[in-house]
Amino acid sequence: MALSDDRSSELPLKEIPGDLGLPVLGPISDRYHYNYLEGHTEFIKSRMEEYNSTIFRMNLLFAEFINVPDPRVIVLADAVSFPILFDHSKVWKKDALIGNYAPSTSFTGGYRVSAYLDPSDEKHGKLKSLYLGLFASIHHKLIPVSQTFFGAVFDKLEADVAAKGEASFNTYSDDMAVNLLLQVFFDIDPAKLRNKGPAMLNRWLGVQFLPIASVGLPKWLSWVEDTLLHTFPCPSFLVKSDYQKIYDAIYTSSTPVFDEAKKLGLSKEETCHNLVFMTGANAYAGCRVHFRALMKWIHIGGENLHKDLANEIRGVVKSGGGVVTLASLEKMPLTKSVVYEVLRMEPPAENHYATAKEDMVISSHGASFQVKKGEVLFGYQPLAARDPKIFENPNEFIGTRFMGEEGEKLLRYCYWFNERQTVDPIPDNKQCPGKDTALVLARLLVVEFFLRYDTFTADIGNFVTLIGSTVTIKTLTKATSD
Numbered sequence: 487m488a489l490s491d492d493r494s495s496e497l498p499l500k501e502i503p504g505d506l507g508l509p510v511l512g513p514i515s516d517r518y519h520y521n522y523l524e525g526h527t528e529f530i531k532s533r534m535e536e537y538n539s540t541i542f543r544m545n546l547l548f549a550e551f552i553n554v555p556d557p558r559v560i561v562l563a564d565a566v567s568f569p570i571l572f573d574h575s576k577v578w579k580k581d582a583l584i585g586n587y588a589p590s591t592s593f594t595g596g597y598r599v600s601a602y603l604d605p606s607d608e609k610h611g612k613l614k615s616l617y618l619g620l621f622a623s624i625h626h627k628l629i630p631v632s633q634t635f636f637g638a639v640f641d642k643l644e645a646d647v648a649a650k651g652e653a654s655f656n657t658y659s660d661d662m663a664v665n666l667l668l669q670v671f672f673d674i675d676p677a678k679l680r681n682k683g684p685a686m687l688n689r690w691l692g693v694q695f696l697p698i699a700s701v702g703l704p705k706w707l708s709w710v711e712d713t714l715l716h717t718f719p720c721p722s723f724l725v726k727s728d729y730q731k732i733y734d735a736i737y738t739s740s741t742p743v744f745d746e747a748k749k750l751g752l753s754k755e756e757t758c759h760n761l762v763f764m765t766g767a768n769a770y771a772g773c774r775v776h777f778r779a780l781m782k783w784i785h786i787g788g789e790n791l792h793k794d795l796a797n798e799i800r801g802v803v804k805s806g807g808g809v810v811t812l813a814s815l816e817k818m819p820l821t822k823s824v825v826y827e828v829l830r831m832e833p834p835a836e837n838h839y840a841t842a843k844e845d846m847v848i849s850s851h852g853a854s855f856q857v858k859k860g861e862v863l864f865g866y867q868p869l870a871a872r873d874p875k876i877f878e879n880p881n882e883f884i885g886t887r888f889m890g891e892e893g894e895k896l897l898r899y900c901y902w903f904n905e906r907q908t909v910d911p912i913p914d915n916k917q918c919p920g921k922d923t924a925l926v927l928a929r930l931l932v933v934e935f936f937l938r939y940d941t942f943t944a945d946i947g948n949f950v951t952l953i954g955s956t957v958t959i960k961t962l963t964k965a966t967s968d
């Protein structure tokens with residue numbers, strides 16, 4: 487579906503709808519409905535229906551106690567208004583990673599790391615160039631190292647299924663993601679952290695993001711979680727020693743990144759704090775949700791999809807002499823489309839934020855709205871990715887959706903890496919610099935799985951924001967052809 491992007495002059499200019507309620511009570515009520523009573527997507531959907539608009543106002547966080555100056559945000563829940571978040575001439579991205587709340591810099595050695603910087607900040611460009619260089623330099627080993635780590639997860643799943651009749655994919659996959667990233671980026675063997683790297687990173691992430699996360703207590707206890715955990719930020723000293731160990735492992739690794747950083751005028755300390763966040767928060771948090779989502783949605787896709795994936799993958803690998811390469815991954819249109827469709831159904835980074843730099847007009851499908859300088863925009867990716875005016879049968883998982891010329895055109899309306907899928911990461915934008923690396927890892931996980939198995943069955947549990955779905959593997963059917 488072709489849509490022109492700037493239609494603001496053709497559309498009626500309307501007031502942004504949204505009832506924010508009473509001071510203090512309004513934010514509490516919105517927060518309870520959003521987090522507990524209705525759920526994120528249901529809350530936003532119900533307000534969209536009430537206001538008959540994909541753009542509206544809501545309160546996101548409770549402003550009084552946590553260090554949030556203002557809880558009001560403007561929700562963008564369609565695929566045409568969303569890209570305003572990437573127009574850096576019009577919006578600020580400073581401290582906008584997780585909304586109008588930014589954890590204390592004491593979680594990252596006193597530095598504000600790159601993910602919280604606006605592209606206009608000189609440091610942001612330098613750090614992003616550094617990451618792009620690092621990811622390009624590891625491309626030759628990304629596939630062989632990942633194959634070893636994925637293979638070890640499959641061995642464990644098989645052993646558990648044989649012994650107990652089921653296996654938890656989440657635990658093995660999460661731990662593997664941490665160990666794989668540390669190994670492939672910095673040659674850090676899991677034993678260097680006494681195999682405790684994943685637990686250390688999980689604690690560090692948990693404590694810093696607790697004010698916006700849920701620990702999954704039963705619904706009737708939600709007031710306990712909200713009062714205790716979402717009212718005051720958690721102090722960083724609780725995870726200081728975990729953080730220090732990861733920091734030291736990277737600091738003492740032989741990565742050439744520090745030499746590159748020196749050339750850019752960045753200190754080793756600041757670089758290292760950024761590398762911990764890049765690995766432990768950006769890369770791990772993205773992969774954690776996405777690896778789980780891949781298994782979940784491929785399971786939902788069913789046996790016919792499994793057959794088609796196995797045929798495509800085995801055919802390409804066989805014609806390449808049995809070796810998987812970056813080039814062979816490119817020759818698998820169904821595998822590529824399935825990975826995109828999983829990103830669409832369950833975008834790992836659900837929420838995208840930015841602050842308006844100036845008064846401006848933003849447009850959704852049927853109307854334009856005036857936004858004032860300083861207002862916070864909140865793009866809700868799970869609904870933008872299911873915009874019915876762009877994606878046919880938006881709530882259905884269709885593995886072939888992004889195949890062919892028409893399918894590929896849709897990628898322009900996919901923002902899962904913080905920009906259009908068709909836009910490359912550069913020092914001056916906020917597109918995820920790990921975009922290509924993440925896609926290779928995801929495609930490779932699917933490839934390695936279907937080289938080894940014909941099909942599988944699983945139980946799918948709850949989805950938890952920032953962490954992902956629970957996937958319990960019940961059966962694994964070994965490959966019967968090659």
Ligand code: HEM
Binds near residue numbers: 584834835904
């Ligand atoms: C499916 C997995 C992933 C998804 C969906 C994802 C998505 C994102 C998003 C949405 C952002 C922007 C956050 C914001 O500014 O609002 C981001 C930033 C970032 N991502 Fe990813 N990411 C993924 C995996 C990775 C991987 C594997 C790496 C490393 C190889 C990585 C490295 C980064 C870095 C360093 C940033 C911060 C960029 C900056 O400083 O501006 N990500 N990612």
